[in-house]
Amino acid sequence: MKRLLIALLLAVLVIPGSIAGAANYTGEPIKAKLASEEIDGDFMTVWAEKFADHMREWSDGKIDIEVYPYGTLGALGDINELCQMGVVDFVFSDYAWISSFVPQAQVLALNYIFPTEKVPQTLDWMMDNGEFYPLLTQSFRDKGLVPMSVMFEGWQWLTTNKKIEKLEDMKGLKIRVMSSKLLVEDYKAYGAVPTPMDYGEIYSGLQMGLIDGQVNPLFAIYSMKFYEVQDYCTQLNNEPFLGIPTANAEFFNSLPENVQQEMFNFWQGSIIEAGEWIMERNASDKEKMMQERPELEFNYLDDQAISAFQKQAQTVYPKFTKIGGTGSEKILEAVLKDIEKAKKELDIQ
Template structure:
């Protein structure tokens, strides 16, 4: 009876707290709560509620509990959900310029990437999204992509010739692999493991987190640390909800989001490093996986081979020459 009473009191406190809030913000995302995105979303929840003095009640729904990424943008426009963090590819039809992040070797390292995202280019891209009726807030990391293969080590671009690479739907990625004589194959992510295992495809590109969690390293003979491409997310908010907030609470959202972004980038880097160590342990223990890291000369050879595709995307209806050049010039 005592436990029941305490539970009833706790429920009443939660209900009272929710009723006291002036605004309810539902944050929908598709990954589990223990991922970098999930942990950052939970951090954002606590921080915004603190900054707003409880005026905004943030409710995080992980693991597609509310919407999948392919449906969440419509839900945002309807204000059925107030915040989400889809991958860049989900914005392809409304802002194709976000394909900038697919361009191979356009980012020198993580610092350059974040300087681009937090600077003029990143703001220009966010403005394009906001102009489509969805408020773009910040960029969150997944990680840089690596190359894997069952044919050879892929330390030089000519070694990719003739190999069947799985890609997600992207004109940039298609052009990237055509540039080195490979055969890009669009394939659902859920089919990649079996595709590699059965030889339907020879090779793939993935961040370490995908490779480790989906056990791709167990069905590939070679892993090349190339950091050639990038996968990330754009955190967005319902424009109707944003406009309903007074300036003070908008400032609270911005501050909480900036702090959450720093945390998310930290979480993503830590996860990448820890999972890479586990892959290296597997390689050492089994002898079934060869890991190679591109030297400066090898990386330059790859960059020269694939960067020739950049002019194919100079059209403003694709990415735009100015955005590409400003990205490269960002210090």
């Protein structure tokens, strides 16, 4: 009798959730593939899996999204192409690698346009209130893609074996950057020799001296072990690393409207939470690197040095309108306007 009562109680607790999930989506089962540009356990793959779990729960198991971490479906350029072709249904990429298909996304690669604090909150405000995101969406849709949000993954750090204290220290350094014409211009403006290279080739490139340094957020520097072959991590305060979860437009358009909306709800509703998650992760990974390699130095530039970098970065802004494709001038104007409005609303200096 006791077991029967327990079973009945469990049924009462479980069934309402199942009914709610089933009521959210009553159509045919949906299977989809999502390719992430990061390895298992890193930001994009973790949040892609959270997305898959959310949609599975919301649909009572009828929407099944399989996540493929970096390296399982090809290089970074490959997975963006696979999404555009519809071989995979989603890709979680960034403003640089997706730019081969949507050059307008490179506006997010302009250095020194974001505030140094409250970046997730700034992005969240821009998604809800700004002029930039609708313009970006149109640029993506013109190429058969749909951007679902813009996510903060922490600030980019420059790693080198030479200490960087001023702009002049960058001269002639071969620095690996992501594949983006605008990023190349950013680091050329600093006097470096920017060298696009796939993610999986960076460690050996550093080890063999093919490159002198590289740029990535802290979690990537730790998980990919770049800190093992570099002596300095320098914060230029120039570039937040931003991810863009993206859907194939044909696939996305085939989904019921409430499914589409729930996908947007997840990604845009996760901007601040994901930002807090990655800041904690980056702080933890920094501590691990300091413990595992005490000689590794984390380097912060003074205001005078930052000012010199910022002045050079601004010389690149006009180049975006030539590199960024159709509508780039309007997109640049919108993103700068949105950021200034967000700073005012959020009381950011």
